[in-house]
Amino acid sequence: MKFGPAPVTQAEGAILAHATQAGTRRLPKGKLLAAPDIAVLQSAGISQVIVARLAPGDLDENAAAAKLALALAGDGITASAAATGRVNLFADAAGIVALDVDAIHRVNAVNPMITVATLPQYTRVAAGNMVATIKIISYAVPGADVDQAAAVGQEISLLPPLYRRATLIETRLARDPGDKGRAALGKRLSRFDASLDDRVIIPHKIKELSRALDRAAGEVIFILTASATSDIDDIGPAALRAVGGTLTQFGMPVDPGNLLFLGDLRGRPVIGLPGCARSPALNGADWVLERVICGRPPTPQDFAAMGVGGLLKEIPDRPQPRRDIG
Helix, strand or coil: CCCEEEEEEHCCEEECCCCCEEECEEECCEEEHHHHHHHHHCCCCCCCEEEEEECCEEHHHHHHHHHHEEEEEECCCCCCCCCCCEEEEECCCCEEEEEHHHHHHHHHHHCCCCCEEEECCEEEEEECCCEEEEECCCCCCEEHHHHHHHCCCCCEECCCCCCEEEEEEEEEECCCCCCCHHHHHHHHHCCCEECCCCCCCECCCHHHHHHHHCCCCCCEEEEEECCCCCCCCCHHHHHHHHHCEEEEEECCCCCCCCCCCEEEEEEEEECCCCCHHCCCCCCHHHHHHHHCCCCCCCHHHHHHHHCCECCCCCCCCCCCCCHCCC
C-alpha cells in the first residue's frame, strides 16, 4: 500500500486517509474517491489530500477483515459485516468461549496491521455477547499476509451447556442451612438454562452424604457442606470415595475459592463447593462450574494455571479479609 499526499487532480480511485470538510460537504476517511468527490474538493479550493493506494496483491481493510473472520468464526459464533476494517464475532447462545491461545498469538504476529482481540479462554458469555474483534489497522494489507494469518489461526468457538439438571446436596450441623447458597447456585446455573432439582439437606456425616450422593438424580452433583472442606479426607471427599466415586482435584489456586474439590460419580461430575459459593460474587467455583456445565472440566494442569489471575475481588462477608493479614 502506498500512503501519502497527492494532488486532488490525481486522487480519483484512491482512499481518503483523513476526513475532509469540503465546503458544506464532509468527506469521511476511508472513502474511495470518485469523480464527483474530486469535483467537490476542487470547488472548495482544496488542492491536496492524504490518500492510500492499494499495491498489487493488497486487500482493502474490509475484504481482509472479512476473509480472516471467515477462517476464525467457529461453531456457535456469528460474524458481523465488515466496516472500517473491523469484523466482530458474537456468541449465538449462552456458553463459554473456547479458543487456541497460541494460535491467536500466531495470527497477531503475522503483521502488526492484522489484529485479533478476544475474551479470555473459557469466559462465560450470553447470547449476543461479543467474543472477539478482528481489526485491520491500515487501509490495506498484503493479501499473502491475510492468507498466512488465516492459515495459522484456529477457530474461535462457543461451547454450549452440556447439562441442564443438577442436584445440590447441603449438609447441616446444629441447624439447617439458609437459602443463600442454593439461591446463589441456582442463579449461576440459570445463566446456562440449567436448574436444580428437589432440595436435599442431610447431617454433616460421611454415611449420610454417601447415601445422598448415591440417590442424586442430577446430571451434575454439587455438595455444599456446613463446615469448610479442609482436607482430602474430610467429609465431602471421603463420602464421594465411599460411594465409589473418584476425586480428581482438591483445592485450587484461586482466592476466594481455594477449598473446592472436583470428582466423578459414575460418569457424572461432582463439585464440592467452597463456602464463598454462597455469595453471588465471582469466585473460583464459577470458573469450575462454567467449564463443567459446558463439558470441559478443568484438568490438574488447568487448575495449576488458574493461579495467575486467580486473586479475585474481595467479598464483604469474608471471615478473614486479606487486609487484616500482617
